[in-house]
Amino acid sequence: MLLRLLASLDAPSSGSLTWRGQAVTRRNILAYRRAVAYVAQRPAMFDGSVEDNLRIPYTLAIYRDARYDPAAVETLLEAAGRDARFLAKSADELSGGEAQITALIRVLQLRPAVLLLDEPTAALDPDSAATVEAMVNSWFEASPAAAFAWISHNPSQAQRVGNRTLHMEAGRVQERVQERVQEIKPT
Amino acid sequence: MNASYTNLSNLDLALAAALILVNGALSLALGLKLERRLAIAAVRTVVQLLLVGQVLAWVFRSRHWYVAVAMMTLMTVVAGLAASRRGQRAYRGMRTDGMASIWISSWLVTAFGLFVIIRIRPWYEPQYAIPILGMVLGNALTGVSLGLERMTEELTSHRSQVDLLLALGASRWEAARRPAVQAVRAGMIPTLNAMSIVGVVSLPGMMTGQVLAGQSPVEAVRYQIVVMFLIAAASALGTTLAVLATYRRLFSAEHRFRAERLGPRTERGTSG
Numbered sequence: 001m002l003l004r005l006l007a008s009l010d011a012p013s014s015g016s017l018t019w020r021g022q023a024v025t026r027r028n029i030l031a032y033r034r035a036v037a038y039v040a041q042r043p044a045m046f047d048g049s050v051e052d053n054l055r056i057p058y059t060l061a062i063y064r065d066a067r068y069d070p071a072a073v074e075t076l077l078e079a080a081g082r083d084a085r086f087l088a089k090s091a092d093e094l095s096g097g098e099a100q101i102t103a104l105i106r107v108l109q110l111r112p113a114v115l116l117l118d119e120p121t122a123a124l125d126p127d128s129a130a131t132v133e134a135m136v137n138s139w140f141e142a143s144p145a146a147a148f149a150w151i152s153h154n155p156s157q158a159q160r161v162g163n164r165t166l167h168m169e170a171g172r173v174q175e176r177v178q179e180r181v182q183e184i185k186p187t
Numbered sequence: 188m189n190a191s192y193t194n195l196s197n198l199d200l201a202l203a204a205a206l207i208l209v210n211g212a213l214s215l216a217l218g219l220k221l222e223r224r225l226a227i228a229a230v231r232t233v234v235q236l237l238l239v240g241q242v243l244a245w246v247f248r249s250r251h252w253y254v255a256v257a258m259m260t261l262m263t264v265v266a267g268l269a270a271s272r273r274g275q276r277a278y279r280g281m282r283t284d285g286m287a288s289i290w291i292s293s294w295l296v297t298a299f300g301l302f303v304i305i306r307i308r309p310w311y312e313p314q315y316a317i318p319i320l321g322m323v324l325g326n327a328l329t330g331v332s333l334g335l336e337r338m339t340e341e342l343t344s345h346r347s348q349v350d351l352l353l354a355l356g357a358s359r360w361e362a363a364r365r366p367a368v369q370a371v372r373a374g375m376i377p378t379l380n381a382m383s384i385v386g387v388v389s390l391p392g393m394m395t396g397q398v399l400a401g402q403s404p405v406e407a408v409r410y411q412i413v414v415m416f417l418i419a420a421a422s423a424l425g426t427t428l429a430v431l432a433t434y435r436r437l438f439s440a441e442h443r444f445r446a447e448r449l450g451p452r453t454e455r456g457t458s459g
Contacts, residue, residue, distance in 0.1 A: 007354050011443060026441045033442075034356035044347035062356040107355070 003116040003151055007038035030062045037112035041119040043103030045091040050102050053091050057110055069109065076105045079138050080131055097128025104132060108139050115139070115148035122153065133161055192401050204229060243317065252311040259320050263290050266324040270429070274336030276343050277452040284432035285331055292425030293320065293327045300417045322393060322414055323421045326378060330422030331429045334374030338433045339449060341366035349444050359438035367430050374426030378419050385415060 004010045008017055008024055017024040017032075024032045045053055058068050077086060080101045094102060100120055107115065115136065121129035140146055152158045158165050207229045214221040246258050270285030271277070297320045301307050307315045342349065345366060352362040385391060386408070393414060397407035437445050 008441070009350055009353055009443060011439070011441065029442055030356045030358060033354060038354040040347065040350070040354075042347070044345075044351040046348060056352075057355050060352070060355060060357045060361050062358075110355075 003038060003118045003149060006149065007036060007116055008033060009038065034062050034110070035112055036114040036116060037107035037110065038116040039100075039103055039107055039118065039120055041122055042096070043099055043106075045094065045099055045102070048091055049087065050089050050091060050094070051087040053102055054087070054106050054109065057106065063110070066110070072109050073105060076108055076135070079135050080105065095128075097124045097131070100124060100128065100132055101135070104135050108135070111143070113145060113147070115146070117148060117150045119151050119153065121157070129157075133157070136161065192399075200233070204233065243313075246317065247313050252309070255311040255313040255316055258313070258317060262317075262321060262324055263293065266293075266328045270328055270331045271335055273332040274339055275452060276339035276449055278339065278433070278436060278448045278450070280436050281335065281339075281433070284429055284436065285335060288331045288425045288429035288432060289324065289327050292331075292421045292428055293323045296327075296417050296421035296424065297323050299420075300413060304413055318393070319414065319417065323417050326381075326418040327421040327425040329377050330374040330426040333377070334370045334426035334429045335433060337373040338366055338370035338430050341369050342433075342437060342444075342446070343449060346444070346446055353442060353444060357442075359440075359442040359444075360434075362442070362444065363434050363438055367434055370430045370433075371423075371426050374430070375423050378422045382415055382419060385411070391415075 001010070005012055006017070008029055019028075019032050019035070022028065046056060054073060055068050057063050058066060073087070074084065077083065082101070086098075089098070091099075091102070100123075104120070117136065120136075121132050124132065136148060136150070140148060150158070150161050152161075207225060210225050211222055213219065214225060242258075246254050249255075264286070267286030267289040268282065270289050271281045297316070300319055300323075301312075301316055302310065305315060305319075342363075349362045349366070353359070381389075386394075391411055391414075394404075394407045394411040397410065398404055437448055439445055
């Protein structure tokens with residue numbers, strides 16, 4: 001819920017969302033969502049191949065200045081331990097782990113400033129979970145201006161991937177946390 | 188109207204109604220348990236049509252524009268209320284959207300047919316206005332209700348795809364386009380099917396009626412052509428209006444999908 005709010009997919013019941021000193025309004029919200037990429041726990045896939053799914057963002061007006069970059073995708077595939085044959089796979093034959101890897105490549109190729117990960121490994125086997133962690137890590141280390149928020153129910157994973165850990169327990173604490181992260185600035 | 192036209196007596200009607208015994212016998216023989224519903228349906232057919240005949244005769248005689256307009260309004264409201272009754276999903280305001288789409292599309296298109304094509308005089312001539320509006324309404328109703336049903340269904344089953352597109356930075360229209368296109372297509376296909384088989388597989392009721400009344404088939408088909416195009420335009424316009432209205436209600440100006448407004452149908456027909 002918190003991340004859906006940060007991705008501005010849900011409207012806040014109170015308070016406001018600020019990005020780089022500016023309130024997020026209907027005028028800049030699409031650019032904001034381009035900069036702040038949200039990855040759901042069970043990522044949606046469209047009919048077609050993995051590559052078709054990777055090309056989906058480029059059909060949107062907000063990415064009209066960008067082009068699908070096969071070399072960048074290949075680099076990301078390598079980090080996930082896959083080769084180019086993975087691109088031809090049909091999206092409806094992907095396992096949960098493969099779908100999550102596809103979803104991550106789909107947003108990482110767009111070079112977002114912030115990554116919001118909503119329990120990205122909760123439904124995955126340990127191998128796929130490790131791959132996802134490694135992909136996020138290598139993306140994070142390669143992009144000096146990046147930040148990410150990772151929701152996890154696994155305390156050891158939280159310790160492993162995060163620099164700062166916020167605990168959330170029911171309503172009261174959740175409210176305090178929301179106040180603290182309302183303003184996200186790339187570090 | 189024509190010398191060859193035969194009026195039907197009450198005895199003739201009774202003979203026709205006796206055909207319901209065929210259904211009754213089948214129901215008894217096969218254990219369909221439909222006897223009660225058959226009897227009720229048969230009585231409703233007779234009573235409703237006899238009443239409508241009386242009402243229409245009165246409307247046709249009255250020569251007041253407001254009587255004709257009141258009748259047409261009643262027909263439109265009944266069709267409009269029926270438009271949002273289909274489907275498993277509903278949202279608050281769906282009934283209004285269905286009503287408005289039916290009303291705007293069928294009255295606009297019927298007005299074009301009556302005033303521009305047929306050029307009736309006086310402008311409310313009920314003998315033309317009421318049957319033509321009725322045919323347009325019936326088909327706009329099919330289109331609008333199919334469109335509303337498909338749109339709410341697509342948005343429910345493809346919610347994660349809609350959210351994904353929005354999260355990537357899609358505008359609300361980019362996110363809703365696929366479901367909306369599917370819904371408008373679904374609403375328009377029955378009319379397209381009807382247009383391609385008309386006259387070959389089915390003889391439309393209006394044409395049949397004109398021919399029975401002694402009109403030459405060559406003339407009757409000319410009216411049927413006009414009506415087919417009125418129907419096609421009204422159902423396309425109505426379906427599109429309904430789908431756009433749904434889109435406006437379920438997507439905010441901040442490009443958010445307000446899925447919480449879309450819920451299972453409650454008994455009152457709209458979701459709380």
